[in-house]
Amino acid sequence: MATTELTSNNPRSDITPQANTPKIVCKDVWKVFGDKAARFLAGHPSKPSYDELTEAGLIGAVRDVSLKIHQSEIFVIMGLSGSGKSTLVRCMSRLIEPTTGEIIFDGLDLLKIKAKDLIEIRRHKMGMVFQHFALLPHLTVVENVAFPLEVQGVDRATRESSVLEIIELVGLKGRENYYPRHLSGGQQQRVGIARSLAVKPEIWFLDEPFSALDPLIRREMQDEFLRLQNLLRKTIVFITHDFDEAIRLADRIAIMKDGAVIQIGTPEELVLSPANDHVAEFTREIPRPKVLSVSAIMTPPDDRATCVGSVPADWKIEALVARVFEQDEPLAVTDTEDKVIGQVSRDAVLDVLINKRTPK
Amino acid sequence: MKAGPSDLMGRLFGRRRWLIFWMTALAFTVGLFFFRDIAPWAVEYPRAWVVPLKFWVSDFMKWLINEADLGLFTFKEFTRSISWVLNWFLVTAHGIFAGGAKIPLNGDAFFQIAPISWVALISVLVLSAYWIRDIGLSILVGCCFLYLAVFGRWESAMVTLSSIVVAVPLGVAGGLLLAVISYRHPWFGKAISPVLDLMQTVPVFAYLVPVLFLFGFGPVAAMTATLIYAVPPMVRCTLVALEQVSTEIVEFGRMTGCSRRQLMWKVMIPAARPTLLVGLNQVIMLSLNMVIIASMIGAGGLGYDVLHALRRLAIGEGVEAGVAITLLAIALDRLSQAYAVKRPVQMEKGLGFIRSHPHLLTALAIIVILSVIGFFIPAISHYPKNLTITTGDFWEKMITWININFFDIIDGTKAWLLIHILIPVKRFLIALPWMGVVGLLGLAGMQLGGWRLSLLVSLLAAFIALTGNWEKAMITTYLIGISVFVASVIGMPLGVWAAASNRVHRVIQVVIDTLQTLPAFVYLIPVVMLFRVGDFSAMIAVVAYSLVPVIRYTDHGIRQVPPAMIEAATVSGCTRRQILWKVKLPLAIPEIMLGVNQTIMLGLSMLVITALVGTRDLGQEVYIALTKADTGRGLVAGLCVAFIAIISDRLIMAWSMERKKLLGLS
Ligand SMILES: Nc1ncnc2c1ncn2[C@@H]1O[C@H](COP(=O)(O)OP(=O)(O)OP(=O)(O)O)[C@@H](O)[C@H]1O
Numbered sequence A: 001m002a003t004t005e006l007t008s009n010n011p012r013s014d015i016t017p018q019a020n021t022p023k024i025v026c027k028d029v030w031k032v033f034g035d036k037a038a039r040f041l042a043g044h045p046s047k048p049s050y051d052e053l054t055e056a057g058l059i060g061a062v063r064d065v066s067l068k069i070h071q072s073e074i075f076v077i078m079g080l081s082g083s084g085k086s087t088l089v090r091c092m093s094r095l096i097e098p099t100t101g102e103i104i105f106d107g108l109d110l111l112k113i114k115a116k117d118l119i120e121i122r123r124h125k126m127g128m129v130f131q132h133f134a135l136l137p138h139l140t141v142v143e144n145v146a147f148p149l150e151v152q153g154v155d156r157a158t159r160e161s162s163v164l165e166i167i168e169l170v171g172l173k174g175r176e177n178y179y180p181r182h183l184s185g186g187q188q189q190r191v192g193i194a195r196s197l198a199v200k201p202e203i204w205f206l207d208e209p210f211s212a213l214d215p216l217i218r219r220e221m222q223d224e225f226l227r228l229q230n231l232l233r234k235t236i237v238f239i240t241h242d243f244d245e246a247i248r249l250a251d252r253i254a255i256m257k258d259g260a261v262i263q264i265g266t267p268e269e270l271v272l273s274p275a276n277d278h279v280a281e282f283t284r285e286i287p288r289p290k291v292l293s294v295s296a297i298m299t300p301p302d303d304r305a306t307c308v309g310s311v312p313a314d315w316k317i318e319a320l321v322a323r324v325f326e327q328d329e330p331l332a333v334t335d336t337e338d339k340v341i342g343q344v345s346r347d348a349v350l351d352v353l354i355n356k357r358t359p360k
Numbered sequence B: 001m002k003a004g005p006s007d008l009m010g011r012l013f014g015r016r017r018w019l020i021f022w023m024t025a026l027a028f029t030v031g032l033f034f035f036r037d038i039a040p041w042a043v044e045y046p047r048a049w050v051v052p053l054k055f056w057v058s059d060f061m062k063w064l065i066n067e068a069d070l071g072l073f074t075f076k077e078f079t080r081s082i083s084w085v086l087n088w089f090l091v092t093a094h095g096i097f098a099g100g101a102k103i104p105l106n107g108d109a110f111f112q113i114a115p116i117s118w119v120a121l122i123s124v125l126v127l128s129a130y131w132i133r134d135i136g137l138s139i140l141v142g143c144c145f146l147y148l149a150v151f152g153r154w155e156s157a158m159v160t161l162s163s164i165v166v167a168v169p170l171g172v173a174g175g176l177l178l179a180v181i182s183y184r185h186p187w188f189g190k191a192i193s194p195v196l197d198l199m200q201t202v203p204v205f206a207y208l209v210p211v212l213f214l215f216g217f218g219p220v221a222a223m224t225a226t227l228i229y230a231v232p233p234m235v236r237c238t239l240v241a242l243e244q245v246s247t248e249i250v251e252f253g254r255m256t257g258c259s260r261r262q263l264m265w266k267v268m269i270p271a272a273r274p275t276l277l278v279g280l281n282q283v284i285m286l287s288l289n290m291v292i293i294a295s296m297i298g299a300g301g302l303g304y305d306v307l308h309a310l311r312r313l314a315i316g317e318g319v320e321a322g323v324a325i326t327l328l329a330i331a332l333d334r335l336s337q338a339y340a341v342k343r344p345v346q347m348e349k350g351l352g353f354i355r356s357h358p359h360l361l362t363a364l365a366i367i368v369i370l371s372v373i374g375f376f377i378p379a380i381s382h383y384p385k386n387l388t389i390t391t392g393d394f395w396e397k398m399i400t401w402i403n404i405n406f407f408d409i410i411d412g413t414k415a416w417l418l419i420h421i422l423i424p425v426k427r428f429l430i431a432l433p434w435m436g437v438v439g440l441l442g443l444a445g446m447q448l449g450g451w452r453l454s455l456l457v458s459l460l461a462a463f464i465a466l467t468g469n470w471e472k473a474m475i476t477t478y479l480i481g482i483s484v485f486v487a488s489v490i491g492m493p494l495g496v497w498a499a500a501s502n503r504v505h506r507v508i509q510v511v512i513d514t515l516q517t518l519p520a521f522v523y524l525i526p527v528v529m530l531f532r533v534g535d536f537s538a539m540i541a542v543v544a545y546s547l548v549p550v551i552r553y554t555d556h557g558i559r560q561v562p563p564a565m566i567e568a569a570t571v572s573g574c575t576r577r578q579i580l581w582k583v584k585l586p587l588a589i590p591e592i593m594l595g596v597n598q599t600i601m602l603g604l605s606m607l608v609i610t611a612l613v614g615t616r617d618l619g620q621e622v623y624i625a626l627t628k629a630d631t632g633r634g635l636v637a638g639l640c641v642a643f644i645a646i647i648s649d650r651l652i653m654a655w656s657m658e659r660k661k662l663l664g665l666s
């Protein structure tokens, strides 16, 4: 399956070396909507709970969020509707002014810089894709894609020729002079994506970019997205409330509830050790073979059993289903240096497939 | 169980609390009436107490014109220079469309350039209609303008058109600008909102006098009055349009790094285009309406023709000029509406100017070529006089015939209605103690919207008494009340009918759309011809002019009743009649009341115009002030009209909102 290949082609080893230089850091970020929210926060002895805020007539859209987003990772934010995902992402780009906290972008405190510098950062380093596309109805595809350049004062001929490549990249060649209303939803979002990439941003925000699309188109767009990311290697903050989408795309997932981030981890970590019932509930429906890796179910090597063939420990179980069922003997599990570190039996795989609560 | 004090209050008054307040207030009012000897001043506002506001206003106006000095120049110099600029625009437009231009050569000789040829204008309009929409619109527009030429109304129509051509861009630009500032600085928006209310509700006649003083007699004053009237809807429309721009689009703009100016002009305004063009359409129609009225103060044009004909009772001419206004209105309305819904079409890139602007260039070419031809063939540049036709005789004869054959019926009905309904209602309203009315209004405000509304309504009502206009205001109230009642009695059943059948709905829609494009003035023509002057004629004109909103809102209100409720009623075995009375109407009532509210607003604006046919209300007061050039008197009476409008608007809106919330419809 081509898609699985792409997913596992997102090798974590690529990211780890740069992990110490996070692209964005959020420190104790709060966003509380309502009158005199800042005063209420300052006057509160400790950290107010969601209900305490509600009682005071306020909405705790983002509560005390601290996280780091690393260079070139796909960081997915998940949560139920109203859990504060959009607000958090808008705080990161300062579309919404956080009530308190710090947002550090490339080592720079975003909340302290001048309006002019903020405009410069947005013009050159940030791109954003919206749920309902947010295309300008009076501009054609090229004009829409070239709009960020127009805002910077690039002249028409230069900007329109320079975006042709990106338009081709998202597969809209030949439709450059269409108006948005003549495009399908999927095509419109391709324009949105192309437009957000036109200035070659370093960080890319996507707020539920595919949730307004039909399931089939949505899948196609996810593949497209992964293909682009393989080429471009942006730092990505991606919002979704579709778990399938999250596990297909994410390097790490943050789960939000009532404005707070309750757990951050790889899909596998979330499934294997949910921080609380809410996360467990959230991850219950996930097809386990897609997230669990072989190492999660392997048993220590047993010299008595004869292993036929071997699999790397970080493979997803999904990938070895066929192999396990071709024979009775277990498979040997190897680490990155090809050393055998365990074995996996047909029964263990079967347990995962029928969604039996798997052991740690 | 313990009974607290509030519990006690509740038990004493219960849900009947308001009823008790109302009974008290009513008893108080009736008491005032019967014991008028004890406190006569509470029944009839004493003359001696009238605040001489109108003199103050007049004096202020005199001071403004004669003495006010802004340092470098006087206030009058300031307004006159504005007027000079406006006049320049007007003269140019007038030259292009109506008058042509004279280029002096050496000596007394001059070279006469004709105004735009009628053939050229019609061709260009017909072509534009085709480009914008389709051949149907072309035919409509072509016929409308041909009528103007064939019936000898071309020149007047062009005078009117040239005013519109100047007023509309100025109105749109002004409205856009004010709205953008209000959007950026909400305090500014809050500050101008009441001013906009007044601009929309103070009748034109009231500010014509000060405008005349400030800007001088003639077309410029008419233009200024037109702008005062046409700008507020543009401001409102733009504000709504800007607020409707989706947050995502605004966020996109900010994320792209737009400056505030770029965000407004490159992102928000273009994204708001469809709603803005609705505003454009409104400005065009309101300008037309006003240009017609303002022709009374020397702007000439079609309005002047109608007025002139009415004064001489030249029926045929009046009808033809009225039809001309109507057709001009319809053509402009349909063209601008079609333009509003038109979207840009995709074009090849990289064409030169010539190939990317084919329409503009074709139009220019037509005008130039036909102008040159017109130089040699006069029939092209001016529609030949001997080819004009008139149906004046026909109308004349028809009206005479109606008057001869139906005089008894018409006059009898009129007399009966006057004696048995109109006059008693009028007497009753005039007899009401002013203090009681102010109190009752205040109470209504309190119940519907709290103490702020209560204070506003009672203060506005008290203003009317304080400035000595109480009795006239009551006559206005009586005329408007009866007219709105009649309009509702006619309009609601029509609305119900339209809501019940899609075919009826379509027919009625076309009719009321057309009715609504007609300038107020047009309604006077048939009324005066059939019913002569007086309260009755005024009532008929007001009803005819203000009927549309009741029909429209009733239709809409019933149609928006959730189908689930109707299904539920059907399942529980309601007959169609029961569904209508027990389900649809109660749910639609808040919406219908909004329609009634609109009807009151339209009715008031018409009522002032009916002063021309001799009423004795505030409208007449305003009109007399206009003829006597009395600034203070006109403005104060005009404010009273505006306040009546605002009182009823705020009360009805508050009621309707409350009701909608209660029914879970908003
Ligand atoms: N401008 C605002 N004013 C007041 N409350 C707001 C505002 N914007 C968002 N909220 C509230 O903040 C909370 C979080 O909203 P947010 O849009 O971030 O949720 P979300 O997780 O993105 O939800 P969804 O999945 O529906 O997009 C919600 O309760 C919302 O009602």
Ligand SMILES: [Mg+2]
Pocket (backbone or CB within 6 Å): A085, A086, A087, A207
């Ligand atoms: Mg959201």
